[in-house]
Amino acid sequence: MHRHCHDYARSYASAGQGLPSIEPGMPLPAGTGMSRRSMMLRSLGLGVAVYGAGALGTTEHVEAAINDALGEHKVVISVFMDGGWDALSVLAPFGTDHTHEANVAALRPGLLGSIDRTLATPLAADPSLSWHPSAAGLRDLWNDPNVGVAVAPAVGYATPNYSHFTSRHFWEVGALDVNGTTGWMGRYLDRVGRPDVPLQGLTMGSALSPTLATANVPVAAVFDIDRYTYSYVGASGRVTDVATAQLRALAAKASGDTQRDQSRMVTGSSFQLVQDLAGTSATPLPTVAYPTDPSYFVDSLKDVARLLATNVSGAYLPVRCVALRGHGGFDTHSDEAASFADNLRITTQGIKAFFADLAARGQDDRVVMLVWSEFGRRPAENGSGGCDHGAAGNAFVIGKTVRQGLIGEFPGLVKAGTTSAGLMTDGNLRATSDFRGIYSALLEQWLGTDADGIIPGAGARPGAGAFARPQLV
Template identity: 45%
Template sequence: MACCRDFTRSQLMRNAAAEAGRGLPSVEPGMPTPAGTGLSRRSFLERSAGMALAVYGANRLGLGALREGVAAAASGAPQRVLVSIFLPGGCDGMSVLAPVGDTRYAQLRPTLAIPPSTGTPFAPDARLRWSDPAGGLSTLHGEGKVTVFPAIGYDHPDQSHFTSRHFWEVGATDAHARYGWLGRYLDAAGADDNPLQALSLDSDLSPALAPARVPVAAVERPEDFDFWVPGVDDPVKEPMLEAFGDLGRLATSDPVKAGARKVATEVDTVRRQLAPFATPDGNPSYNSPVTYPDSDFARRLAALGAMLAAGLPLHCVTINSDGGFDTHSGQADSLPGDVKGTCDAVLTFQRDLEARGLADRVLVVLWSEFGRRPEENGSGTDHGAAGTAFVIGAKSSGQMIGEFPGLATLDDDDNLRATSDFRAMYCSLLEQWLGFDSAAVIPGASSFDRPTLVKS
């Protein structure tokens, strides 16, 4: 697979936006700054080089408030959880749900078209067929647990990875928006003292979670978090960390000391919450009731299942899938494995939730910044417009939202036309799943339909 320069730049800019002291690479004219750029971050280095857990925001919290806030949230009634999974690079939706019944499909993709005899029929539209690699989603859809958007996007689509992803992350086609759509929701409905209410299961904070005022957190896997001090190990290490947490709660009028003690408090808060998930040598200490695929993405989903089962007060979670979906070339070699890896891991995560009795509390939204062009370029596909998205879970309505528009009439750039808008999906998720008025989060919310995404 070969990815374009725009995709590489997009990844670099987001990494820099969330890594203290690195600054941003140069931004080309018209490209938006990532949501959350400049947001205060406290980073804690781990035993594994280059990894970090960070608590963002929380500048106005009193000493000790984070630990107490997390404890209070964990002792309350369990909240619904929304998990946002991003497929980076622009996933080819027509390789997930293939329009094998459209007469132009084989013409536009003479080498990449999926044979009509493979895969699984898609009952809501006889023209479409689940590809074999998407078997995990097909299985869940057959159980009524996947709501399908076969052609989702927005008006006047932008083929830049960076810009289109930014629009999805901020919930608006606004290049100047600074905060993520979930961050804005949490600013309005979240807690002032619970950084685990929003967790980015990646080394960087997801811009979709970037808030203006409430604390949120990022960690790649819970077992990765550690507080390493050269030359200090057990039996001294644990009492030392306990002492750090206690010292962090001491009052002081010195602003420098207050800042240092706040960091100590934040370290102690998250350390206590994540401690049960790792052995002393840094390996996972949790078990799953199901067997996950052997991939980094699947391992992070397994960790999420364990955190939810342990009662951590998570509410909004983001995670990036493995693989690169920017398939300008070599698509037949790379994409099937990436699609299969993602879909199989999502199926296993659903089975994990069901085995733990948590399935009614968790909803997953699976998305990418755009689809691919219907016509292949030889060995791959270029940036397109409308793509696919999926809302997955026991409480998913299991419907098809918007129709597949067909390949006979494309847009002015010869791309697939959108029949649903990602902002309408967000409005419905906010109102039907999170129980919050979308007008306070999504600009122009009243202009969007409210597709039924959640079972009544």
Template identity: 30%
Template sequence: MSVTRRDFLAAGLVSAASGVIVPPILAKGVFAAGIDGIHNNRVLVVLQLAGGNDGLNTVVPYADPAYVTARPTVGVKPDSVLHLDSNVGLNPALKGLKSLYDGGQVAIVQGVGYDKPTYSHFENLYVWEYADPARAQTDGWLGKLLGAQLDSQGHPLAGCALGEVSTPPELRASKAAVSVIQSAQSYTVRGGAARAALAPTLYRNTPGIYGALFDQALSTAESGMKTLASGAATYKPAAQYVAQGATPAANSLGSALQLTAQMIVTEPSVKICHVVISGFDTHQDEAARQTALLAEVDTAVSAFMQDLGAHGQADRVVLMTWSEFGRRVSENGSRGTDHGAAAPLFIVGKPVKGGLYGEQPSLTSTIDGGNLKFTVDFRSVYQTLIRDWLQGDPTAVLGASYPELPLINTA
């Protein structure tokens, strides 16, 4: 059966059943070799806890009587908390992160949010993804940073979404080239070897400006696939991302972070990586559900940091967690919690100046009938990472300046 250019255009150039895309056909063109045009060798990994992670059961205000009163069934028992100080501690599922915290490699920013919050998943996702509580921006904050400042050549692997099937909104921007890679094995021409062999002829025989654009897209895709295949052949993980003897599931956070480590170790142009773990919308049975999710996060992030260290890459990488909102102070009638506002986030890595930042919000002086007041604007965290870690211009991304936090070791 013959294959035409129309077949390719209808199906898309690169993908597989597991889901992969490459930069759009109007990307900047054939990228420079090596790391030409890359701002520096620093990498930011963004880990999304999708659904609205319960911050009060993650960084637990165990010494506050109001916590025990508000959460008689879903609250973490004070005697099981991993103490950070005399007031707050980590969920007992986060033993690996506690070890990293004790080693000075975890900063916990408390009470992160913004003024006049929304409690809709879709609206609040937009706020965080576009760094805009007014929800008027059209370019994601990471995409804007990547395309305008960090990657002047449009490298196909400078911005990556790992273990995902579509471009995260925060990486979408008119100037950003982003690759979405669910697995190293699936990053190939859609349709298998036959179409891969035909692609150069079909794409490069198109006349005029569209032929040039197709040629650029194909060259970008071919280079990205070659790089990823080469990295997969040479990279060996130096940590257990899952239980001993098990293989990471295709859709697990461990699998996504192992692929992220491979990208960082083998591809010098990588600048921003995005991974996601879903399931944090815990309206029911929160104790069991959130504990399992946090345990998965703990195992995967701990292994990721160990892996980077073993490969000599730990000085290059900072990881940030975020979730669209926290949860209400009081539990609901289904042994869960409902949509809230402010919550903590984690900044993890060897370059991080560890410790507690911000202020734990009051559990009794609340807003909107029982939600936490924010004490740190989320854009302060973004600004700190843009300026102090990635050495970019935060005002050009955020549209204004925000107070910074001393999260990064600058010495």
């Protein structure tokens, strides 16, 4: 549970009455010794007292309102494993029950033989499965009493699409809709976000993640949080301030020309982002050890940890959703042994270090991470030392507050036609959980908002929507 929330709730409950309100952004009253945070709590407390009784009412909502005002949002981080990672290798078949291993050996002797079984650790939650030696970062997080890991060993959807781009699109938009234009996190931001805070939805890198595509509110992409500036060569001071003001004024106008207006919105967001990121550079670099391999993914994890720890005058930066791409590509049609293990190791060791970093900074209870891929790969290997596109894959939900366990069972590789078949008639793994159920659970249980209206078909909470919600937090 979110420890700070209780503290704030108590503060709210006991304080606030009779004190003067103070607007966010106002300077601290001199000599009071109060932090801006506590001043804001008081002001919010008054606000809630006035407006809250009927519409908000619950402690949960009050906490959320306070956290919003303080910028201390609950954060979801999406990590996309690009290309469709080989789920049957990530959770390799070296568990305590060897039946599954024999089934795997029959379908993919070469790929199985490339994994050093002596270094694979059984996954306690399922006797068939083990952690790939290069997924030791996830194994360590699983074993860490301060971090919860929920494992989806066969996640997907009932009517699998084997195109990278279509299946990835389904995951990104949170619906089996080829025409979807907004991402599932984007729709969350459209509901709770602000019209002037691009940092609320952040992609690290130069390509904005479609998971964050919004209909209304701005979102951001940044390559390097320490170097996001707009300087004018040869000019500085007031003249550049005036110039930037002109750009922002043009950006704020609407022309009715769609792509011109998108360009204007991005220009406005870019200059706003400079302000949103203010203070980040002063936040110390990590003290925990990250993988030393050259990796943009690892670099961006370090940046995100610093962003989340940045506190300016008592308020955290307004980050709500972050989208990252794991290290390397996982589209292993050929020679899987050449790239898969390294990419898996760097990604999972990076994630492990990230959670240690967050803990060292006291931010670990604000973050839940979802690691996913567009599909799993074909159980049967091909003749190129790889395997082709498949159906169900792996996903992991990680965080201090996450409830450890399985999301759906592992269906095994029993052939189609039997009652317990894990394989469908086309030889691909059957999904035992739906990704939209995971999204719904994250929205409802972690972010405290209804999945209904964000995930099509989710249905109202509580009650049985279309997708079973795993208990994640």
